[in-house]
Amino acid sequence: xxxxxxxxxxxxxxxxxxxxxxxxxxxxxxxxxxxxxxxxxxxxxxxxxxxxxxxxxxxxxxxxxxxxxxxxxxxxxxxxxxxxxxxxxxxxxxxxxxxxxxxxxxxxxxxxxxxxxxxxxxxxxxxxxxxxxxxxxxxxxxxxxxxxxxxxxxxxxxxxxxxxxxxxxxxxxxxxxxxxxxxxxxxxxxxxxxxxxxxxxxxxxxxxxxxxxxxxxxxxxxxxxxxxxxxxxxxxxxxxxxxxxxxxxxxxxxxxxxxxxxxxxxxxxxxxxxxxxxxxxxxxxxxxxxxxxxxxxxxxxxxxxxxxxxxxxxxxxxxxxxxxxxxxxxxxxxxxxxxxxxxxxxxxxxxxxxxxxxxxxxxxxxxxxxxxxxxxxxxxxxxxxxxxxxxxxxxxxxxxxxxxxxxxxxxxxxxxxxxxxxxxxxxxxxxxxxxxxxxxxxxxxxxxxxxxxxxxxxxxxxxxxxxxxxxxxxxxxxxxxxxxxxxxxxxxxxxxxxxxxxxxxxxxxxxxxxxxxxxxxxxxxxxxxxxxxxxxxxxxxxxxxxxxxxxxxxxxx
Numbered sequence: 001x002x003x004x005x006x007x008x009x010x011x012x013x014x015x016x017x018x019x020x021x022x023x024x025x026x027x028x029x030x031x032x033x034x035x036x037x038x039x040x041x042x043x044x045x046x047x048x049x050x051x052x053x054x055x056x057x058x059x060x061x062x063x064x065x066x067x068x069x070x071x072x073x074x075x076x077x078x079x080x081x082x083x084x085x086x087x088x089x090x091x092x093x094x095x096x097x098x099x100x101x102x103x104x105x106x107x108x109x110x111x112x113x114x115x116x117x118x119x120x121x122x123x124x125x126x127x128x129x130x131x132x133x134x135x136x137x138x139x140x141x142x143x144x145x146x147x148x149x150x151x152x153x154x155x156x157x158x159x160x161x162x163x164x165x166x167x168x169x170x171x172x173x174x175x176x177x178x179x180x181x182x183x184x185x186x187x188x189x190x191x192x193x194x195x196x197x198x199x200x201x202x203x204x205x206x207x208x209x210x211x212x213x214x215x216x217x218x219x220x221x222x223x224x225x226x227x228x229x230x231x232x233x234x235x236x237x238x239x240x241x242x243x244x245x246x247x248x249x250x251x252x253x254x255x256x257x258x259x260x261x262x263x264x265x266x267x268x269x270x271x272x273x274x275x276x277x278x279x280x281x282x283x284x285x286x287x288x289x290x291x292x293x294x295x296x297x298x299x300x301x302x303x304x305x306x307x308x309x310x311x312x313x314x315x316x317x318x319x320x321x322x323x324x325x326x327x328x329x330x331x332x333x334x335x336x337x338x339x340x341x342x343x344x345x346x347x348x349x350x351x352x353x354x355x356x357x358x359x360x361x362x363x364x365x366x367x368x369x370x371x372x373x374x375x376x377x378x379x380x381x382x383x384x385x386x387x388x389x390x391x392x393x394x395x396x397x398x399x400x401x402x403x404x405x406x407x408x409x410x411x412x413x414x415x416x417x418x419x420x421x422x423x424x425x426x427x428x429x430x431x432x433x434x435x436x437x438x439x440x441x442x443x444x445x446x447x448x449x450x451x452x453x454x455x456x457x458x459x460x461x462x463x464x465x466x467x468x469x470x471x472x473x474x475x476x477x478x479x480x481x482x483x484x485x486x487x488x489x490x491x492x493x494x495x496x497x498x499x500x501x502x503x504x505x506x507x508x509x510x511x512x513x514x515x516x517x518x519x520x521x522x523x524x525x526x527x528x529x530x531x532x533x534x535x536x537x538x539x540x541x542x543x544x545x546x547x548x549x550x551x552x553x554x555x556x557x
Contacts, residue, residue: 002015002017003184003185003186004183004184005144005148005184006140006144006180007114007116007144008114009031009064009183010034010035010068010112010113010114011112012028012031012112016028019057019060019183019189020056020057020188020190020191021188025057030060030061032109033061033065034060034062034064035065035068035109035111036109037102038064038066038068038069039109039110040104040105041066041093042070042107043105043107044093044105046069046092046093047071048072048074048090048093049062049071049073049074049092049093050075050076050087050091050093050095050096051063051066051073051096052078052079052094052096053096053097054097054193055191055192056169056179056189056191056192057191059175060179060183064115067115067140068115070119072122072123073123074087074090074091074122074125075123075124075125075170075171075175077126077170077171079096079098083125115140116140117141118140119139119140120139120140121137121138122137122139122140122143123135123136123138124136124171124172124267125170126171126266126267126268134267136267136268142270142305143176143303145303146176146271146302146303147176147180147181147184148184149271149284149285150176150177150181151181151185153274153285154236154261157236158185158187158235158236159209159235160187160209161187161235162187162190162211163182163187163188163210163213164189164190164200164210164212164213165178165189165190165193165212166194166195166196166213166214167193167214167215167240168193169193171241172265172266172267172270173240173263173265176271177213177240190203195218197218197221197222200218201226201231204234208233209233209234209235210235211235212234212236212237212238213238214237214239214260215239215241215242215422215426216239216241216243216245216248216422217241219244219248219249220244220419222252228255228256232257234256234258236258237258239261239263240263241426241427242422242426242427242428244260245351246278249262259277261274261275262274262275262276264281264326266312268304268310269299269301269303269304269310270301270303271284272287272297272301273323279323280319280323280324281325282323283323283324284301286301286302287299287301287302287303289316289318289324295316295317296311296313296315297314297315297316313331314326314327314329314330315327315328327344328343328344328345328347332344332430334363336363336370336371336409337408339406339409341371341405346361346371346401346404346405347359347360347361349401349403350373350375350400354380354381355377355378355380355381355384355396355397356376356377356378356381356397357376357378358375358376358420359375359376360373360428361373361374361433362374362434364412370408370413371409372412372415373397373415374415374417374420374436374437375397375414375415376416376417376418376419377465377518382465382517382518385416385465385517386478386516386517386518387476388476389474390414390416390466392476398410413437416464416466416517417436417464418446418465418518421436441464441466441467441468441471442466442467442468443467443468443469444488444491445461445462445463445464445488446462447459447460448460448461448520450496452496455526456524456525457492457497457524457525457526458523458524458525459522459523459524460521460522460523461521461522461523462518462519462520463515463516463517463518463519463520463521465517465518466517467480470517479515479516480514482509482546485515485538485545485546486506486509486550489523490503490550493525493534493536493550496525497525497534499552500552500554501532501552501553501554503550503551503552504551504552504553506549506550507533507548508548508549509548509549510546510547511545511546512544512546513540513543515538515545515546520540521539521540522538522539522542523536523538523539524536524537524539532551532552533550534550534552536548536550
């Protein structure tokens with residue numbers, strides 16, 4: 001058996017164990033780097049270390065080195081100025097990609113030693129649902145218990161699979177699944193977080209067998225543009241950090257002949273339960289669940305401090321066999337005119353409609369408080385928007401929702417999004433929901449990609465489904481006005497080409513195909529400095545939508 005307990009990872013091993021590639025490193029080299037870092041930290045008298053490193057191998061070295069030196073570790077969620085300021089008084093040294101690297105000292109590396117399960121400390125940071133930063137303390141025993149449980153559950157299935165991840169290692173899910181578990185199990189792992197489906201596919205092709213550690217945000221974007229036949233060696237697809245829509249889960253099952261393995265948990269609790277497909281949640285071994293009088297889950301676990309019971313805000317229905325169904329968040333119950341409204345219940349009701357892929361609700365405080373809805377439309381919902389208009393779509397959804405709630409709970413403001421803007425923890429804090437509901441509808445395209453080929457720029461644009469210019473043009477069949485297309489061409493030209501002068505006229509303007517909500521458009525842009533003309537063209541799947549030349553003239557004065 002290749003398993004090494006987490007606390008024994010710095011002890012010498014007889015067999016060579018590959019840790020990662022590009023550049024390659026084995027466990028013996030990683031141990032030497034960690035023990036050298038431990039000596040440097042001790043020599044500097046460091047007691048509290050903040051670590052934020054993109055490279056998962058470097059993170060492993062930092063953690064093991066710090067723990068060997070008796071140093072507690074803080075993993076901040078990001079490196080924003082306010083984050084550094086918040087934790088400045090709690091940290092002796094920052095070890096990050098932004099700071100100068102720690103210079104080696106002449107001191108010899110510390111000797112290999114077993115780590116103390118109770119003395120080695122780790123602090124994780126999470127924004128939670130409110131967006132207010134929260135610090136969560138762990139010891140090595142809790143982490144070791146969890147990686148041991150993961151191996152007992154899925155180690156045989158994974159075998160020698162490479163671990164490829166789209167999630168950050170600064171948070172509990174990525175830390176356990178991308179770093180600590182693979183290290184203990186002798187599974188090599190890809191160093192970098194790969195946040196795009198194409199990157200995940202590229203890395204997978206280099207591995208004979210592999211497993212994905214992914215987020216719902218990425219799995220929802222994995223479409224038909226991937227070579228799914230080349231991805232068949234995937235041993236398991238893990239998903240955590242938020243709810244995975246049923247549509248995305250079933251799509252993966254059809255393409256890979258396996259359901260993704262969803263993990264329910266949090267930074268506070270560690271893993272709570274798992275499931276595959278549309279089934280009840282199965283608690284992890286030794287996780288004991290109960291409920292309070294309101295139906296909220298109470299969690300006792302070997303991944304929590306001894307004797308501690310975590311009081312969650314998740315309402316649940318526990319079956320006789322111990323498995324359970326989640327019923328929504330109890331902390332997202334609001335009052336409108338003294339009526340208690342469950343936002344999760346209404347979101348689930350909206351998502352039952354064929355037109356809705358995802359929904360999030362929030363309260364808008366005006367003279368009279370009311371609800372607003374953020375929606376990501378399904379393909380059929382986008383079709384309805386394009387062919388029947390925004391007003392018809394929202395009225396139909398209000399009618400659908402009226403069967404589930406009183407009239408005062410029906411959303412009065414709607415925002416249609418291409419995708420939910422989840423943070424790097426796979427969450428959408430309620431404060432961000434409120435901000436999106438209050439923001440005006442977009443007036444510009446979303447630039448997905450921009451590339452310069454000699455004198456020409458080529459951009460990929462996503463047309464927002466809720467673009468303000470669709471209103472009234474036309475109510476039942478929204479199309480992008482031609483004048484807006486010209487305005488965008490000039491604005492993008494000014495951004496990319498530093499155009500001289502001002503607008504003086506148009507030449508050979510052609511409109512050949514409509515641009516509709518949700519379209520993905522190729523946009524070509526070229527400036528002829530000699531003729532003072534800006535050439536532009538919009539294309540949809542290779543077919544021209546519009547094109548023309550904008551004539552510029554020098555500004556006066």
